[in-house]
Amino acid sequence: MKIPKTFASLGFRNYRFLWFSTALANSGQYAFTVAASWLIFSLSNSTALVGAAVFATMIPGVLFGPIIGVLVDRFDRRRLLSIALFFNACNTGCLALLGSMGAVAPGGVIASAFFLGISFNLQMTCTNAIMPDLIPKTALFNATALQGSVQHGAGFLGSALASPLLVLVGPFAVFSLCFLLYAAAGMQSLRIQTNQTPHAQSGTLRISSLFRPVIEGIVYMRKTPILALLMVMVGLHCLLTMAYTSLLPQFIRDDLTADSGIYGTLMMFIGLGAIVGNLSTASISTPRGQGILYIVMAIASGLSLVALGLTHTPLFAFIVGLTVGGSQAVFMAINLSFVLQRASDEYRGRVASVNFITASGAMAVGNFLYGSLSQTIPPKINMFITGGSFVVAVIVLLLISPTLRSFYQKSVLAKKKQVSSAV
Known part of the structure; x- marks a missing residue:
């Protein structure tokens, strides 16, 4: 049976295992965020502590990311992915067990979020680096779009x-669900087979041997300016349009006058938008079409956050x-696709x-x-300011960066072909 073009990458057996593993693991990640955010807010009535929990989940990417990138380049990516997923299962399982005994405080949830962030960083770096090993390069945009639909x-x-x-039950039942999802994701990852050849001198891991590859990766990216531009775009996007999670509990309580059920449902609709957005654009095959969509989704993600603050x-x-979910997810998927297309295999883990x-x-x-400023700047005002600022930033970058404009402009080669065919 012929696979629809939208799902073409799922025709590759090993990619299917990676896709299902990501779907299960990221479902566990979102379920953890929903339960942890609401639990901390219920116990402390503090949006700042909710922000601290989200911060604890994400900051390990900054602290340990360079070293993780080197590990992913030097060792078996599939094995590292499995380790990360099973560690997350143990982490959330322990939190559920302690919670059932009434032994969890906000600080404990934040600590669990920090360790989850370390393994999540390893999981996502392995996932992104392993994709080009499982599919032809021509299918990479489709694969990243499908990954985006589940990430x-x-x-x-x-x-x-x-x-x-x-x-109906409480946050600790959700943590038990997270344990099951992560364990199932780990089992899927064990079925992946890759042709990766790790770039390692030996199997011995020395701290001194990690820093030189980090520097080499930085030098490589400096010599590839388009990668630097893509990092600027994704950094601005995540800072100004995707850093609203800590605001949602207070926004829902104060502006929507609703409870935890509405909070979870809103997260569900944001996720549904991401699925629909990525699946509806996964079949776009031309570089220019992808570039146009990239710019459109960048602007739409800022405007949609402004609209959310006005509801x-x-x-x-x-x-x-x-x-919100659709525009943000499509932008992130295209950005990742552009990054992976331009990174060589030797440096792919670090990039x-x-x-x-x-x-x-x-x-x-x-x-x-x-989250810390939420008492001074109400969530809805924050969404309006940050979303609008990103739209302005994209417009400014379009005016000053020929590289960004080249994403959606016809190439010189294509123009020459059109002229020659006309002649």
């Missing part, structure tokens, strides 16, 4: 599973949430790690900062 769209499944458990009822928040560091670091700082 960001897993918010739909994770929130859909977590919301009723959160309302006053759950129904309208759900509708806008679809556009993927820097991409993750930039994204997670920006979101960590943004969530911590916005």
Whole structure:
């Protein structure tokens, strides 16, 4: 049976295992975020502590990302991926067990989020670096779009599973669900077979041998300016349009006058938007079409966050949430595709790690900062300011950067072909 063009990459056996593993693991990540954020807010009534939890999840990408990038380049990526997933299963399982005994405080949840962030960083770096080993390069855009549908769209499944458990049973039932999802993801990862040849001198790991490859990766990226531009774009995007998670509990309580059920449902709609957005664009095959979509989704992600801040009822928040999730996920998928297309295999782990560091670091700082300032700057005003600022930033970059404009402009070679055919 012929596979539809939208799902072409799923025709490759090993990629299917990676895709299902990512779907399960990221559903666990979103379910954890829903339960941890609401639990901390319920125990402390502090948006700042919610921001600290999100910060703790994302800051390990900045602290350990360079070293993780080197490990991913030097050792078996599939094995490292499995280790990360099973570690997450143990982490969330322990949190569920301690919670059932009434032995969890906000500080304990934040500590669990920090360790989850370390393994999540390893998981995502391995996932992004391993994709080109499983599929032809011509299918890479389709594969990253499908990955985006579950990396960001897993918010739909994770929130859909977590919301009723959160309302009917409590957050510790959600942590038990996370354990099951991560364990299942780890089992899927064990079935992946790759042709990767790790670039390692030996199997011995020495701290002194890690820093030189980090410097080499930085030098490589400096010599590839288009990679630097893509890192700037993803950093600004994550700082200004995706660092709103810590604001949602207060936004839902104060502006939508709703409870935890609405919180989980809004996360579900944001995830659904990510799925629909990525699947509807996965079949775009021309570089120019991808470039045009990249710019459009960048602007749409800023405007949709502004619109979310202007909503006053759950129904309208759900509708806008679809556009928030869709535009953000499509932008991130295309950015990742552009990065992986331009990174050589030898440096791919380090480049993927820097991409993750930039994204997670920006979101960590943004969530911590916005959560801390939430009493001074209400969530809806924050969304309006940050979303609008990103739209302005994209327009400025379009005016000053020929490289960014080249993403959607016809190439010189294509123009010459058109002229010669006309003659």
